Amino acid sequence: MAVRRRRVPAIVAAASILIVALAAAVLWPATYRSTGTILIEQQEVPVDLVRSMVSSYADQRLQVITQRVMTSENLMRIIDRYQLYPERRRKDPREVLLNRMRDDVHFSMISADVVDPRMGRPTKATIAFSVSYDSPSAVIAAKVANELATLYLNENLTSRRQTADDTATFLTAEGDRLSKQIDELGVKLAAFKEQNVNNLPELSQLNMQLMNRAEEELRETDTRVRSLDQQIVYLDAQLAQLTPTEQLYTETGQRILSPADRLKTLKSEYARATAIYAPTHPDILRMKREIDGLEKQVGRVDTGNDLARQLSDAKSQLAAAREKYASDHPDVQQLERLVASLHTAMRDAPLTSEAVRSDPDNPAYIQVSAQREASVNERAALQKKNAVLRKRIADYERRLSASPEIAREYSTIMRELENAQLKYSEVRQKQMEATLAKNLETERKGERFTLIEPPMASEQPASPNRPALVVIGVLLSFGAAVGMVLLLEAVDTSIRGRRDIEALVSVPPLAVLPWIETPADRAARSRIRRLSLAGAATSFVAAIVMVHFLYRPLDVLWAVAWRRFFG
Known part of the structure; x- marks a missing residue:
């Protein structure tokens, strides 16, 4: 009964919402989206043979490349090149244009379930990504999307080459610096050895052995000198008893x-x-x-x-x-x-x-005198030898006393030289790897971006979704009609039946008279029925026309439906 009483406002509300939805579906300008898909291909040469200098993950590099691509300079160059947003360029500042451009550019990653080769467990990896651009013109959308895809490809190639070049240059400079340091340490070590040629740590054992040998020779020489002294005294006694x-x-x-x-x-x-x-x-x-x-x-x-x-x-x-x-x-x-x-x-x-x-001509005197002279000469030679041996022992003692300090300085220089040589070997090894990685990037054998689906001019607009707008309009129109009925019933205070009287006076009525329909009421109801049928027919026809022109031709829909259900 409430629907019958409120049918006119409900129809008006429903018709209004439906007309607005149909107008939006018809009049909303179309926006075309052109999308390019770029595949992230792994390097052709096995990683075990040649390691790339780019060690970050693909999604991290994509974020960095995106920031480099979406710079104000690049976007303004694209805007000027393709004359984008002509109406806004006359009245809006550059920042507004750049924000609008960034809103129209869409970036999404494509992931897949893979097995991590290092950890051996399943994970998600980015294998591709897509770049899209929305524009009222399908051709402009395709051109701008191609421009953006080209920027991504070039930026990836440039950044990888730049990283490889910078790494190789840095390692070359570091290797040259270490080589110069090794040469300086070598000169320093040679000068140190020249200054301490007899006091080096590796000669300590030899110096100890030589000093022990010299001390033994000194003891033997002293013993021989004492023996010669006794012999000279004895010979002097013999000479005293002989005449020349x-x-x-x-x-x-x-x-x-x-x-x-x-x-x-x-x-x-x-x-x-x-x-x-x-x-x-x-x-x-x-x-x-x-x-x-x-x-x-x-x-x-x-x-x-x-x-x-x-x-x-x-x-x-x-x-x-x-x-x-x-x-x-x-x-x-x-x-x-x-x-x-x-x-x-x-x-x-x-x-x-x-x-x-x-x-003298006495043979005995001559013999004893010759023996004495030989003993004296031998004693003088042994005295000279003693002086040389004592000097040599003092030199060995000086070497051994200075050996700990010299060993400390020597070990310091050798440790610095060994560390520098070890670092130099590591840097040179890394430099060779960096050179291979540089050649890998130069010849495009490393990880690279490949445009597998270039952006094309779309035949269908990406937005608005006109059938969805129509469906939403129909649903909203029914909702508006129901809402209007409920709203009017909620604010209406008039008494229309037995329940209203019982609710008002809390006493049941004595009798209830039925509704007496007059010819005028029947004529009004028939008119409303005809209007409703006409409105429904008009809406259905409009929906069919919109589906035909805005979504897909009816013959194509019929062929698709026939193939799905009967093919």
């Missing part, structure tokens, strides 16, 4: 004196004879001539010692004679003259006078 010249005897057993000994004897006899005889005595003259001849032959001899001994003996005899005899006794006078003569001879032949001695 060999004693010769006549057939009668009388000793034959050498010229030097004969000269000494004659001088002693001459000093004694001058005390007894006058200077003109024949014996005095004979001894004088013989002394002069011998001096010419052997030169002057040292007679001071002999004269001193004779003088001492003469003084002793004189003292003894004076005790026995008077001063005028001939023996006393003779001894006084002898003492005076010896004093005179002492003045003529002092103790320091030079003497020319003949070479």
Whole structure:
């Protein structure tokens, strides 16, 4: 009954909503979307053989590339190139145009279930992505989408090459720096070795052995020197018992004196004879001539010692004679003259006078003297050797005492050199890998973007969805009609039946008179029925026409339906 009473407002509300929906479906301008799909292909060369320098995941790189592509410069260049948004460009600032452009660009990733080769468990991986652009013109949408896809392809290629180039350049510079550092450490190590050529740590054991050997030689040399000292003392004692010249005897057993000994004897006899005889005595003259001849032959001899001994003996005899005899006794006078003569001879032949001695000819003396001279020479050589050995031992001790500090500095330099060489080897290995990766990217054998579905001019608009708008309009029209009926019933306070009276007075009525339909009511109901049927027919026809022109031709729909249900 409520629907019958409120049918006119309900029809008006439903018709209004339906007309608005139909107008929106018909008048809403079409927006075309052109989409390009780009496949992320893995590198052709196995990763175990050549590693790429781009180590980030595909979705991370896509986000970075998207930020680089969607820069204001790139978008404004596309807007200017294709004359996008002509109405807005006359009145809106650049920021508004860029925001509108970013809203019209759509980016989506395409993932697939794969098995992670490193972890061995299933995961989702990005294998492709799509780039779309919405425009009122299908051709413009395709051109802009192609431009965006090209930017993605070029940016990926450029970024990968740039990454490979930067990595190779960095590793080359780092390798050169480490090579220079190694050269400097090598020069430093060579200078250190040159300064401490005998104190290096690897020579410590050798220095210790050499010092021990030198100490043993020194002990042996000292022992030999002490032995030679004893031998020299023994030989000196033997020499003291031997005369340099060999004693010769006549057939009668009388000793034959050498010229030097004969000269000494004659001088002693001459000093004694001058005390007894006058200077003109024949014996005095004979001894004088013989002394002069011998001096010419052997030169002057040292007679001071002999004269001193004779003088001492003469003084002793004189003292003894004076005790026995008077001063005028001939023996006393003779001894006084002898003492005076010896004093005179002492003045003529002092103790320091030079003497020319003949070479020794006693074989025993010569042998012992040669042994002594050899021992003395050997002792002098051993003394020199001792000095050299002591100096050498002091040098070894200095080396060993300085060895710990030198070893510390040496180990520091060697550790720095080994670390630099290790780093250099690692960098050079990485540089070779970077060079291979660079060639991989240059020849496009690495991971790359491939446009598998280029953007094309769409034949069907992406929006609006006109059939959906019509369906939504129909649903909303029914909803509006129901809502209008419920709203009017809720605000209406008039009494229309037995229930309203019972609710109002809480007393049941005595009788209920039925609705008496008049001819006017029947005519009005028939008119409304005809209008409803006409409106429904008109809506159905309009819906059929809109489906034919806005969604898909009716013959195509009929063929599709026939093939689905009867084919």
